[in-house]
Amino acid sequence: MFIHKEKPITFFFATDIHGSDLCWRKLVNTGGFYDVDTIILGGDITGKGTQFILEEKPGVWVTDFLGVDVRAESEEALSKLEMRVRNAGFYPYRANQEEFTKFSSSATYRDQVFQEVVKRAVNNWIEYAENKLKGTGRRIIVTAGNDDPEFIDDLFQHSDVIQWAERKIVYLDDDHEILNEGYSNHTPWNTHREYDEDRLLEVLTAQAEQLKDVKNAIFNIHVPPYGSQIDNAPLMDAQLRPVDGGQTLVPVGSTAVRKLIETYQPMLGLHGHIHEAKGSTKIGRTICINPGSTYGEGFLSGVLINLDKKGVRSFQPVQG
Amino acid sequence: MATEDITATVSGHAIGKAGLFLRKSSGLIRAFSPFDAFAYNIYAVSIIVAAAFSYAIAWQWPDANIPLAIIFNCVGLIPMCIVYAMNATVMPRAGGDYIWQSRVLGGPIGYVLGFIIPVFGTTFFIAGNVAPGPGMVMSPTFLALGKIINSQALITFASWISTTVGTWWFYVFYCSFAAVVLILGMRFYAKFQKWSFIIGCIAILLWVGILLATSKESFASSFSSFMQSTFNWGDGNAYQKVLSIAQTNGFTGVPIGKTSILSSFLIGPVIAYAFMAIVWAGNLSGEIGGLKTFKNSLFIYVGGILFCLVVGAGLTWLLISKIGNEFFTSANFIWMGGHASEMPIAPYFGLFIMAMVKSPIIWLLIVIGFNAWFWIWPTNNAVGSTRVAFAMAYDRMLPGFVAKVSTRFGAPVIATAIFYGLALIMGWLYFFTKFASLTLVMPLMITIYFSASVLSGVLLPYKKSTQKIYEESPVSKYKIFGKPAITVIGIIALIYNGFLFVLYLVDPRYGTNSPLSYAFMGGIIVLALVIYFVYRAYRRSIGINTDLTYKEIPSE
Numbered sequence: 001m002f003i004h005k006e007k008p009i010t011f012f013f014a015t016d017i018h019g020s021d022l023c024w025r026k027l028v029n030t031g032g033f034y035d036v037d038t039i040i041l042g043g044d045i046t047g048k049g050t051q052f053i054l055e056e057k058p059g060v061w062v063t064d065f066l067g068v069d070v071r072a073e074s075e076e077a078l079s080k081l082e083m084r085v086r087n088a089g090f091y092p093y094r095a096n097q098e099e100f101t102k103f104s105s106s107a108t109y110r111d112q113v114f115q116e117v118v119k120r121a122v123n124n125w126i127e128y129a130e131n132k133l134k135g136t137g138r139r140i141i142v143t144a145g146n147d148d149p150e151f152i153d154d155l156f157q158h159s160d161v162i163q164w165a166e167r168k169i170v171y172l173d174d175d176h177e178i179l180n181e182g183y184s185n186h187t188p189w190n191t192h193r194e195y196d197e198d199r200l201l202e203v204l205t206a207q208a209e210q211l212k213d214v215k216n217a218i219f220n221i222h223v224p225p226y227g228s229q230i231d232n233a234p235l236m237d238a239q240l241r242p243v244d245g246g247q248t249l250v251p252v253g254s255t256a257v258r259k260l261i262e263t264y265q266p267m268l269g270l271h272g273h274i275h276e277a278k279g280s281t282k283i284g285r286t287i288c289i290n291p292g293s294t295y296g297e298g299f300l301s302g303v304l305i306n307l308d309k310k311g312v313r314s315f316q317p318v319q320g
Numbered sequence: 321m322a323t324e325d326i327t328a329t330v331s332g333h334a335i336g337k338a339g340l341f342l343r344k345s346s347g348l349i350r351a352f353s354p355f356d357a358f359a360y361n362i363y364a365v366s367i368i369v370a371a372a373f374s375y376a377i378a379w380q381w382p383d384a385n386i387p388l389a390i391i392f393n394c395v396g397l398i399p400m401c402i403v404y405a406m407n408a409t410v411m412p413r414a415g416g417d418y419i420w421q422s423r424v425l426g427g428p429i430g431y432v433l434g435f436i437i438p439v440f441g442t443t444f445f446i447a448g449n450v451a452p453g454p455g456m457v458m459s460p461t462f463l464a465l466g467k468i469i470n471s472q473a474l475i476t477f478a479s480w481i482s483t484t485v486g487t488w489w490f491y492v493f494y495c496s497f498a499a500v501v502l503i504l505g506m507r508f509y510a511k512f513q514k515w516s517f518i519i520g521c522i523a524i525l526l527w528v529g530i531l532l533a534t535s536k537e538s539f540a541s542s543f544s545s546f547m548q549s550t551f552n553w554g555d556g557n558a559y560q561k562v563l564s565i566a567q568t569n570g571f572t573g574v575p576i577g578k579t580s581i582l583s584s585f586l587i588g589p590v591i592a593y594a595f596m597a598i599v600w601a602g603n604l605s606g607e608i609g610g611l612k613t614f615k616n617s618l619f620i621y622v623g624g625i626l627f628c629l630v631v632g633a634g635l636t637w638l639l640i641s642k643i644g645n646e647f648f649t650s651a652n653f654i655w656m657g658g659h660a661s662e663m664p665i666a667p668y669f670g671l672f673i674m675a676m677v678k679s680p681i682i683w684l685l686i687v688i689g690f691n692a693w694f695w696i697w698p699t700n701n702a703v704g705s706t707r708v709a710f711a712m713a714y715d716r717m718l719p720g721f722v723a724k725v726s727t728r729f730g731a732p733v734i735a736t737a738i739f740y741g742l743a744l745i746m747g748w749l750y751f752f753t754k755f756a757s758l759t760l761v762m763p764l765m766i767t768i769y770f771s772a773s774v775l776s777g778v779l780l781p782y783k784k785s786t787q788k789i790y791e792e793s794p795v796s797k798y799k800i801f802g803k804p805a806i807t808v809i810g811i812i813a814l815i816y817n818g819f820l821f822v823l824y825l826v827d828p829r830y831g832t833n834s835p836l837s838y839a840f841m842g843g844i845i846v847l848a849l850v851i852y853f854v855y856r857a858y859r860r861s862i863g864i865n866t867d868l869t870y871k872e873i874p875s876e
Contacts (some may be wrong), residue, residue, distance in 0.1 A: 008863055022792070026873040033873055050341050064614070068794070087792055101343075110341055278714065297412055298789055300873055306863040314863040317714050319413070320423075320785070320873035 009173050011038040014302035015222070015272030016145065016293035019047020019121065021086035023133045026300040028129045031138035034304055034318075038172055039138070042272040043072035043126055043145020043182040043222040044293075046152055047121075050114050051085040052103060053078070055095045061094065083152045089295050091117035115151055122155040126162060133161040141165045144182030144191045145222040145272065165220075167203070169210050179207045179266075184273060185254040188236065201256035208264050216309070217266040224271035225258035225283060227251045227313065230290035232277045261286050267311045280315070287312050294319065334456040343467045354616040356510070358614035359517045359602045361624040363700045364600035365639030366449075367632050368520070368693035372592040372669055375636065379653040380829045381587045382571065384647075385579035387637035392584060393591040394629035397598065399813035400770060401625045403777040404599045405617035406806040410780060410793040411723045416602035417773045418708045422715075423872060424776035424783055429817045431717055432848040434708050436625070437769040439718075442705035443742035445762050446498075447491060447750035448727030449698040455482035455655070457687070457694040460674055463550065463665070464683035475550070482666050488751045491742065498699045499740040502706070503733055509703065523689020524631060530686070531638045534676045534846050538642050551664040559647065565662050566650035573653075589830055593763040595632070598624045599770055600701075614794050643672055663796035706735055715869045716859055717852070758840045764824045765841065771817040778810035785872030 012030045017023040031039055053063040053072075061072040065085065093113055095103065102109055125239040129140060129302040142156055144166045156164040163170060165180040172178055181204055183193040195203065204221065224231040231253025252274065261269055261283050265289045269288035278292025278301060291303045299319055306313040365371065375386050413419045415789055417438070422430025466474030480486045501509055534542070540559040547558035554561045566573065601620060640648050651667035653659070660666060668691045674683045710732075712718040722735050749755035761780045780790045781804040790804070798805035824832045831837070859866050 010863075022788075022875055025875045029874050029876075033871075034868065052341060066794075084792055110528060280720070294413060298792060299411075299413065304864075304868065314859075316716055316864045316868065317861075318865070318868055318871075318873070 002250045004054055008174070008306040010034070010036050010304060010306050011040060011097040011172060012036045012302055013040045013042065013220075013270050013289070014291060014293075014300055015042025015270075016044040016275055017295045017300070018044055018089040018147070018293070019086075019091065019118075020089040020298065021083070021121070021125075023089075023295045024125050024301045025128060027302075028132050028140070030300070030302065031133060031136065032054065036281075036304070037138050038124060039140045040178070040220060040270065041142045042220060042270060043166075044064050044147040044257060045142065045146050046118055047089045047091050047125070047146065048147070049090050050110065050117055051090045051092045052098050053081065053085075055096045057093065060272075064142065081227060086121070087298055088266055091121055093117050104287050110261045115149075118149075118152065119155060122152065126156070126159050129161050130159060139163055141170060141178065141220075143180040143220055143222070146182065146184035146187060146191045148182060149192045169207065172218065172307075175213070175216055176267075176307060177211050177213065179204075179205065179211065179217060180220045182222045185256065187252075196312065197254060197256045200254060201259060204256060204260045208260060214264045214266055216311075217264075218268045218270060219257075219261065219264075219266045219286075220270045221254075221257050221260075222271065223257055223273045224253040224277070224290050225261055225269070225288060226253040226255045226286055227258065228253055228281045228283065230271060230277045230279050230281055230288060231274055233274050234276075256282065267307070268305070278317070285311075287315070289315060291317060327820045331407070354388075356513075357568070358624055358627075359513060360700065360703075361598050361601045361620060362627060362697060363513065363693075363696050364597040365595055365624075365628050366597075366693060367594075367628050368690065368695040370523075371591075371628075371632050372456065374590050374594045374654040376452075376656045376668075378587050378590045379571065379649055379656055381583050381590070382649055382653075383574050383578070383580045384583040384587045385576060385581075385645075386584075386591075387633040387640065388579070388581065388584040389587050389591050390633040390636060391629060393588050393595055394625050394632070396588065396816040397592070397595060397625055397813075398622060398821075399809045399816065400596075400774055401598060401621035402618070403774045403806060403810045403813050405604055405614065405621045405843040406795045406798075406809075407773060407777045407780070408602065408617045409614045409619070409795050410790055410806075411776075411786075417769065418712065420602075420776040421772045422869075424779050424786055425772060427867060427869065428849065428852055429772065431712070431852045432845060433769050433772050434712060435848040435851065436844055438705040438708040440742075440848075441762060442701050443739055443746050446698050446701060446743050447747040447758070448493070450491050450494045450747070451487060451700065451750070452668075453694050454487045455660075456668040456670060457690045458482070458490060459665050460668070460670045460683070461687040461691060464674070464680055464687050465551070467680040468684060479551075479664050479837070482660075484751055488747070491747045491751065494698065495740055495743045495747065497695075498702055498743075498863075499736050501699050502702060502739070506796075509699070513696055513700070516696045520689055520692035523686070523692060524635065526685060526689060527635070528638065530673055530676050530682075531635075531642050534642050536642055536713065538645065539672075539676065543643075543659065543672065543675040547664075562647060562654065562663075562667065563650050565659060566653045569653070569657065569659055571650060571657065573649035576640055576645040579645065586823065586827075589763065589767075589823050589827075592767070593821055595628055596623070596766060596770060598628060598652075599773070602773060639669055639672065639814070642676075647858050702739060705739070706732055709735055716866060717855060717863055717869070757831060758837065761837045762823070762840050763830075764832045764837075767817055767820055767824070771814060771821075774810050774813045774817065775807045777806045778814070781807060782806075788875055789872075801836050 011036055012026055027039060027041060030036065037287065044125050051063060051065060053061050056062045059073065061078050063070055070081055085092040086313065103113060115229065133139065139161050141163045153164065153166060156162050164176065166182050168180055170178050170180065183195050183200060183203065185197050185200060186194050208214060231251050232249040233252045235250045265284050265286055267286065269286055269291045271288060272293065274290065275293040277290055280287060280289045289303055291301045294301050302320045304316045304318060306315065378384055378386060411420055418430050418434035419432055459482050462478035462481065466639045467479060481490055501512065530593050544554055544556055544558040547554040548556050552592065599621060654663060655667050665671060670687065674686055677683065709718060709722050713720055713722045724732065724734055780786045795806055800808040825829050826833065856866050
């Protein structure tokens with residue numbers, strides 16, 4: 001008897017890189033490194049803060065970086081410092097004392113600067129990706145996460161190799177559609193993209209109804225399903241400090257996402273949001289994966305996934 | 321949402337100087353604090369139980385000065401601790417040793433070492449870790465209880481529990497206890513560890529107080545009186561009888577003033593068996609907050625070894641100064657030299673401290689401290705092993721069910737059940753067959769395991785895959801003679817570990833240089849390699865190339 005072995009389609013998924021320049025460069029390079037055509041980046045792509053580097057006097061720059069006083073007295077030293085800041089997931093911003101006074105006293109001005117540095121960083125990311133991927137047939141599908149301000153939606157629109165997919169249905173190949181959603185249920189931090197569970201379910205259901213073949217679809221939803229183990233986070237007290245030395249884990253995922261997956265049973269769920277809850281689980285027939293995130297250390301945590309027409313053939317977590 | 325070390329990052333904002341300004345976003349402090357990890361490491365060493373066990377084994381070097389040996393050994397281990405601290409700062413990832421070794425030295429090496437030591441090894445040497453418990457901790461506990469409630473049955477039980485059969489049943493009880501602790505989850509474990517540490521440290525102060533209040537002259541009569549009244553043993557001169565039993569069987573201790581510096585140095589491997597475990601928290605690197613700050617890592621590892629040095633050497637010196645080195649080493653010889661049956665109870669130093677006071681209530685307080693140091697120790701080993709098993713399962717190099725966490729208990733029930741079953745089998749072999757002699761090879765294997773992580777640190781700045789990570793870490797600024805400090809210090813650490821390794825191989829007193837030991841060691845390495853390559857082939861057949869797991873993604 002002749003047995004036909006269908007060649008699987010392989011793609012790479014990572015998430016929650018939080019502005020890390022190093023993780024972005026690694027992500028772009030996964031295409032060639034793992035020989036995949038499609039790279040999916042889950043949400044929480046923007047960094048968490050602006051690193052103000054003060055020009056103390058002409059040619060001398062100072063800042064407190066991660067609790068250490070750093071002094072740069074040459075352009076080369078300053079560039080190295082800025083690279084370290086970017087690789088750690090923050091945005092360097094150089095300015096003089098006058099501007100620092102304004103920056104540190106005005107939240108509005110800080111937001112304005114933050115938008116500016118994010119735009120600059122994203123433009124650099126796009127330029128890097130275009131240089132690396134143009135003409136290779138490879139592409140990156142990018143979605144948002146709850147930590148991403150809405151202004152970033154416009155930044156990724158104009159690239160030949162990056163596809164901004166937030167709240168859109170996109171195709172992995174002829175057989176597999178991808179649903180993309182960055183909003184999460186409420187968090188203690190009241191972040192940029194949060195909904196009540198009812199509203200989240202409504203938004204997700206509306207997208208799921210657009211799918212042509214939901215059983216072969218991929219749900220790329222930033223927040224993991226509630227009670228799935230890939231949504232376990234340390235329990236915190238009212239001051240947002242972990243209790244029991246962080247040993248007590250509680251599910252913080254979305255009940256709406258769980259209900260959606262239980263109802264529609266896609267082949268695969270791709271999630272992030274909870275960095276420490278890396279792993280995989282099954283809800284009915286749906287394999288749900290959270291590759292976790294270690295962006296702060298400069299490591300890209302991801303997963304290589306092999307699909308065929310029947311479902312997920314295999315998957316392989318990688319980190320590097 | 322994330323585990324972030326934000327305490328360090330907000331400093332610029334908090335004190336009004338140029339620094340990091342965090343925006344509105346999710347984040348919290350990482351799970352395990354550096355202090356938790358510090359305590360965890362101290363328990364891995366078990367400076368009271370495991371360390372004392374190693375002192376007892378040292379009877380074979382009668383002219384060694386144990387406190388001095390502890391100082392030599394702890395100082396010798398400091399370079400390794402520094403490299404571990406640097407490794408943890410450069411690559412603070414869950415699975416620690418396994419990740420460093422597999423990413424720098426290669427997948428097969430990381431897998432084999434990880435499989436042999438933390439995964440398989442824990443079930444293997446838990447019997448060796450629990451074995452001293454009945455004699456060192458439980459006998460004195462039941463003795464104190466028997467005295468308080470005036471129960472001869474409990475006093476008889478105190479003697480029985482340190483027999484081979486008694487120890488076996490205690491071992492079964494202990495494994496069941498450890499399994500329940502693991503299934504109850506980390507919340508219970510963390511509380512248990514915290515309170516054990518507090519009680520254990522208070523107990524050390526109590527023991528020191530008792531030792532300081534005792535003179536050398538009064539100890540001999542106190543001990544003799546204690547043994548006579550409690551066990552009707554020693555004809556009123558138990559102190560001398562201990563010395564006589566040892567002499568009759570060919571052992572003569574020497575006064576501390578006549579001990580040899582060379583022997584104190586050459587018993588390094590004996591002391592290292594306990595103290596080397598100070599780097600056991602390497603496996604938790606992914607869960608400890610603040611490791612990116614080098615001083616936090618140093619506190620965990622170097623602070624840990626210095627704590628052990630002070631407590632281990634200080635307490636042992638104080639004890640020996642009160643009971644005499646001849647008596648201490650003779651008691652160790654009787655206990656570990658195959659003559660324990662000539663005494664009604666194991667002559668562990670807990671017993672000696674109890675003999676210094678007359679109140680059973682104080683006895684109880686003394687033994688509560690010993691219990692605090694004992695009960696958490698073997699369980700602690702098992703916690704580290706689950707981290708590596710999880711890392712391997714995540715790499716798809718162990719079956720996924722190993723890492724499956726029960727929804728009901730929030731704990732790895734299947735992994736715990738496997739651990740429990742294997743531990744019971746290994747324990748039975750350990751207590752009732754010649755298998756125990758093979759476990760002597762484990763200290764040698766552990767030396768290799770920790771040395772492999774040190775070697776990973778040595779190579780970190782030079783491997784193409786890790787060079788960039790190293791350069792961007794705070795560790796890269798430390799240089800010695802223009803070379804990366806992690807490399808230079810790592811080479812020094814490897815030289816000391818190499819010295820221990822050579823002693824294991826050439827000195828028959830360690831019991832590791834027999835053909836049987838070599839065959840056993842080779843056998844488990846081959847077994848691990850076979851599992852690695854069979855599993856790799858199986859994964860490849862379903863489209864997973866596990867080699868990719870161990871490769872670092874290029875950033876250029």
